[in-house]
Amino acid sequence: MLSFAAGLVTLALILVELNQERSLSLRILYLGLAYLGLFACAHLAVRRWAPYADPVILPCVALLNGLGLVVIHRIDLAMEGTVFPDGSTWDPMAFKQVIWTAIGLLLFAATLKFLTDHRTLARFGYTFGLAGLVALMLPGVLPGFIAPEINGAKIWLRIGPLSIQPGEFAKILLMVFFAAFLVSKRDLFTVAGRRFLGMDLPRARDLGPLFAAWGVTVAVMVLQKDLGSSLLFFGIVLVLLYVATERAAWVVLGLGLFSGGAIVAWKLFGHVQQRVANWQDPISRYELVGGGYQISQSLFGLATGGIGGAGLGAGRPEMIPEANTDFITAVIGEELGFIGFAALLLVYMIFALRGLRSAIAVRDSFGKLLGGGLAFAVCFQVFIVVGGVTKLIPMTGITAPFLSKGGSSLLANYVLVALLLRISAAARAPQRAPKPKPQQPAIADQHTVMVERPK
Amino acid sequence: MNTPLRRVGMAMMVMVLLLLGNATWVQVINADEWRKNAYNRRVLLDEYARKRGLITVADGTVIADVKETTDRLRYLRTYNAGPVYAPVTGYLSVTYGTSGMERAENDLLNGSDDRLFARRVSALITGRDPVGGNVQLTLNTKVQQTAYDQLTAKGFTGSVVAIKPDTGEILAMASTPSYDPNLLASHDVNAQAAAWKQFTAKDANDPLVNRATQALYPAGSTLKVVVAAAALADGKNKDSQYTAKGSITLPGSNTPLPNFNGTPCGPGETVSMETALAKSCNTAFGEMAGQVGANKLRRQAEKFGFNDPDLEVPLVVETSTLGPIPDEAALYQTGIGQRDVQITPLENAVVAATIANGGKRMQPYLVSKILGPDLKSIDDTEPDEVDTAMSTANAAALRDMMIQSEINTGGEGRLQNVQVASKTGTAEHGTDVTKNNPHAWYIGFAPAQKPEIAIAVIVEDGGDRGLGATGGKVAAPVGRAVMNAYLAGR
Numbered sequence: 001m002l003s004f005a006a007g008l009v010t011l012a013l014i015l016v017e018l019n020q021e022r023s024l025s026l027r028i029l030y031l032g033l034a035y036l037g038l039f040a041c042a043h044l045a046v047r048r049w050a051p052y053a054d055p056v057i058l059p060c061v062a063l064l065n066g067l068g069l070v071v072i073h074r075i076d077l078a079m080e081g082t083v084f085p086d087g088s089t090w091d092p093m094a095f096k097q098v099i100w101t102a103i104g105l106l107l108f109a110a111t112l113k114f115l116t117d118h119r120t121l122a123r124f125g126y127t128f129g130l131a132g133l134v135a136l137m138l139p140g141v142l143p144g145f146i147a148p149e150i151n152g153a154k155i156w157l158r159i160g161p162l163s164i165q166p167g168e169f170a171k172i173l174l175m176v177f178f179a180a181f182l183v184s185k186r187d188l189f190t191v192a193g194r195r196f197l198g199m200d201l202p203r204a205r206d207l208g209p210l211f212a213a214w215g216v217t218v219a220v221m222v223l224q225k226d227l228g229s230s231l232l233f234f235g236i237v238l239v240l241l242y243v244a245t246e247r248a249a250w251v252v253l254g255l256g257l258f259s260g261g262a263i264v265a266w267k268l269f270g271h272v273q274q275r276v277a278n279w280q281d282p283i284s285r286y287e288l289v290g291g292g293y294q295i296s297q298s299l300f301g302l303a304t305g306g307i308g309g310a311g312l313g314a315g316r317p318e319m320i321p322e323a324n325t326d327f328i329t330a331v332i333g334e335e336l337g338f339i340g341f342a343a344l345l346l347v348y349m350i351f352a353l354r355g356l357r358s359a360i361a362v363r364d365s366f367g368k369l370l371g372g373g374l375a376f377a378v379c380f381q382v383f384i385v386v387g388g389v390t391k392l393i394p395m396t397g398i399t400a401p402f403l404s405k406g407g408s409s410l411l412a413n414y415v416l417v418a419l420l421l422r423i424s425a426a427a428r429a430p431q432r433a434p435k436p437k438p439q440q441p442a443i444a445d446q447h448t449v450m451v452e453r454p455k
Numbered sequence: 456m457n458t459p460l461r462r463v464g465m466a467m468m469v470m471v472l473l474l475l476g477n478a479t480w481v482q483v484i485n486a487d488e489w490r491k492n493a494y495n496r497r498v499l500l501d502e503y504a505r506k507r508g509l510i511t512v513a514d515g516t517v518i519a520d521v522k523e524t525t526d527r528l529r530y531l532r533t534y535n536a537g538p539v540y541a542p543v544t545g546y547l548s549v550t551y552g553t554s555g556m557e558r559a560e561n562d563l564l565n566g567s568d569d570r571l572f573a574r575r576v577s578a579l580i581t582g583r584d585p586v587g588g589n590v591q592l593t594l595n596t597k598v599q600q601t602a603y604d605q606l607t608a609k610g611f612t613g614s615v616v617a618i619k620p621d622t623g624e625i626l627a628m629a630s631t632p633s634y635d636p637n638l639l640a641s642h643d644v645n646a647q648a649a650a651w652k653q654f655t656a657k658d659a660n661d662p663l664v665n666r667a668t669q670a671l672y673p674a675g676s677t678l679k680v681v682v683a684a685a686a687l688a689d690g691k692n693k694d695s696q697y698t699a700k701g702s703i704t705l706p707g708s709n710t711p712l713p714n715f716n717g718t719p720c721g722p723g724e725t726v727s728m729e730t731a732l733a734k735s736c737n738t739a740f741g742e743m744a745g746q747v748g749a750n751k752l753r754r755q756a757e758k759f760g761f762n763d764p765d766l767e768v769p770l771v772v773e774t775s776t777l778g779p780i781p782d783e784a785a786l787y788q789t790g791i792g793q794r795d796v797q798i799t800p801l802e803n804a805v806v807a808a809t810i811a812n813g814g815k816r817m818q819p820y821l822v823s824k825i826l827g828p829d830l831k832s833i834d835d836t837e838p839d840e841v842d843t844a845m846s847t848a849n850a851a852a853l854r855d856m857m858i859q860s861e862i863n864t865g866g867e868g869r870l871q872n873v874q875v876a877s878k879t880g881t882a883e884h885g886t887d888v889t890k891n892n893p894h895a896w897y898i899g900f901a902p903a904q905k906p907e908i909a910i911a912v913i914v915e916d917g918g919d920r921g922l923g924a925t926g927g928k929v930a931a932p933v934g935r936a937v938m939n940a941y942l943a944g945r
């Protein structure tokens with residue numbers, strides 16, 4: 001399966017080179033082999049440290065990551081030599097992304113090796129929670145020279161030449177915290193409060209965590225102008241609460257809170273209004289600064305690709321701004337058409353459902369909660385970004401897992417995969433045989449006992 | 456906890472289904488709306504990257520060629536003798552779109568026309584890039600070149616249209632000032648922008664407008680042939696008498712309608728239609744139009760091709776009209792081609808060609824053949840008789856009057872050994888006729904007895920003669936030279 005994915009990716013790369021450069025070089029073979037080698041190592045790491053892990057998840061990830069690399073390379077080729085208005089030239093991204101992939105896979109292997117049991121994580125729940133919260137809020141509160149505002153969002157930390165998005169890691173850290181927290185306090189949340197409209201409302205004092213999550217979400221939205229992350233974060237918390245308590249009331253309450261927050265944000269903040277207006281009618285705002293140009297280009301690309309697509313390297317996805325990050329799925333939709341686009345979504349779905357299945361199969365509550373949360377996080381993130389790209393929901397600016405350019409996103413997602421594999425390994429590992437009872441010696445070996453005859 | 460987990464799984468599947476459904480809507484069902492949006496340059500760019508068909512003239516000379524390039528657009532459009540043919544070929548620009556034949560036959564040239572369907576399918580199967588079809592025009596190199604040279608030699612702003620009377624083939628269509636379409640077809644965006652700025656500058660005098668089809672002028676005295684045709688159809692003949700006064704007052708007003716310089720048309724009280732046409736007497740034709748009446752005059756004009764908003768050759772042609780003619784005074788003025796009369800040079804050439812063709816109006820056309828990429832003919836244009844504007848006898852009578860008019864017309868370059876039938880026009884325009892130089896018109900055909908070429912010439916704003924310009928002095932020499940070029944080269 002892994003070599004199948006590698007084959008597909010190499011084929012895609014060949015197509016890109018053919019269509020863009022009209023020549024093939026031996027370089028492609030090396031790149032293909034390097035890619036295969038990289039994932040073969042990852043595969044061996046899984047076999048070595050988590051032998052019972054789900055066999056489908058890693059090939060899915062390999063395919064997505066490889067496709068992402070090809071598309072990033074493809075955009076590089078198209079943008080080669082472009083000079084921007086400020087005089088800077090296009091900086092090729094593909095090689096950097098390969099390095100990030102290698103680092104990501106290293107981190108992935110390390111996580112598998114050193115985390116032999118996912119339940120260990122539960123013990124550090126609060127530490128993780130604090131770290132996650134700090135990571136999430138850091139770029140929002142830090143001054144501009146270390147946390148610059150890029151494309152209107154303040155979610156990056158710049159340390160020397162590196163810029164990282166701590167929010168990507170915060171996502172996982174906070175998920176671990178919430179899973180641990182909910183498992184330990186699970187009973188509390190299931191205590192019924194008043195009944196209302198046929199639902200058991202939670203007690204007011206138990207609403208604390210939900211309100212906390214809501215507060216953080218709103219803070220992220222306000223301080224960092226990062227709508228996508230706040231939506232993702234809140235969605236994850238809601239799902240974790242729901243799974244832990246088995247109460248629909250939480251979901252209803254949470255959705256109500258979020259809609260309220262969203263409406264208030266829409267009323268108060270220009271950037272939210274802008275996004276919504278661009279979503280409602282991108283064409284009429286086509287020529288405005290911060291208008292519908294990007295989403296229109298995305299839709300043009302998707303529609304021009306049609307059912308069969310333009311062919312890899314044969315479309316014009318470089319017309320979409322941010323084609324190699326947030327809008328990378330639009331590139332795939334344009335060049336591989338609806339067929340390729342649907343296949344991509346299905347790969348994501350398979351990945352998420354396999355993760356969820358592991359969560360269902362695993363025996364401990366913490367594993368269930370964490371696994372479910374991780375699987376849902378990936379799927380929900382895809383929904384947010386692809387929905388934005390295809391004008392199903394307003395565009396909120398978030399990366400497509402494993403596809404988009406960007407080291408932080410890739411590293412965080414590889415850790416996520418490692419955790420999922422660890423949980424699936426625990427779920428699929430054969431039950432340890434119960435301790436053998438001390439066997440009774442054979443009857444023949446028993447001492448003979450004199451039995452007195454009753455008188 | 457497994458039940459809620461399963462529900463989360465369901466929710467995940469619903470999300471993916473929503474995305475798939477929306478993608479189906481965007482990419483498949485509703486795709487055309489986005490694909491054809493004016494802002495979407497992808498389709499356009501794809502078409503540019505295809506090998507576009509050639510445009511050739513009647514003798515096979517290529518006037519719009521393609522050259523393979525190494526950049527992303529792959530093929531560069533090149534125009535030979537660009538400014539000479541620019542009014543017909545138009546331009547093909549990535550930034551500024553298309554015009555002229557490049558626009559009118561775009562589907563064919565870029566290979567997406569249905570007539571190329573079979574070839575497109577085979578290209579799809581064999582994996583080769585689809586290639587555009589070729590367009591062969593009716594233009595005659597020599598006539599076109601002469602027309603362009605004649606207009607540019609003296610720096611005229613104007614237009615020449617030449618038509619083969621018995622078929623409707625357009626032999627020449629020149630418009631000046633012209634432009635070099637190569638500059639707009641350049642793959643260098645900055646060069647394109649610079650050229651565009653130059654061509655659309657205020658003092659550039661609209662080189663991008665094809666005056667032959669797009670500009671409407673007052674017809675001036677050239678409309679007198681239409682009035683005469685209406686009078687002939689009304690039972691009059693060349694000897695019918697009309698007033699010879701040097702000036703009359705328009706009915707129902709105090710406005711005078713004078714002849715050129717106020718000269719009486721003849722020694723007597725009245726003058727024949729033949730003399731009135733030969734001397735281009737305004738008073739006589741005002742009266743003639745008044746007698747014929749607005750309805751009959753309008754009907755006659757329509758038979759010559761006025762009021763046809765759908766005319767395409769296949770370049771879109773502006774509609775020539777007589778105007779509303781609200782009262783008798785307006786009718787008189789319309790009779791001498793002033794007031795609200797508006798006519799394109801092409802339509803005026805059609806009027807001349809129709810008279811030359813014995814009153815039968817042929818559909819004018821520029822495309823003689825559509826050729827596949829393999830140069831096999833796909834579609835030949837057949838000459839199409841659209842209307843009978845005049846009886847043969849009336850057409851002959853009008854022709855004879857126009858021969859007298861040519862004899863009476865001054866100007867240089869009279870054709871030797873060839874009889875020409877013509878009518879000049881000096882069309883006043885603008886608010887102050889004493890300051891605005893008149894447009895000089897000349898329509899005609901030759902040889903008069905067996906016409907092979909009919910032409911219309913307009914030189915805007917008096918050409919090089921200023922206020923003293925007349926059709927005979929300014930436009931006639933151009934027209935004669937163009938006819939001569941065709942007849943001499945037979």
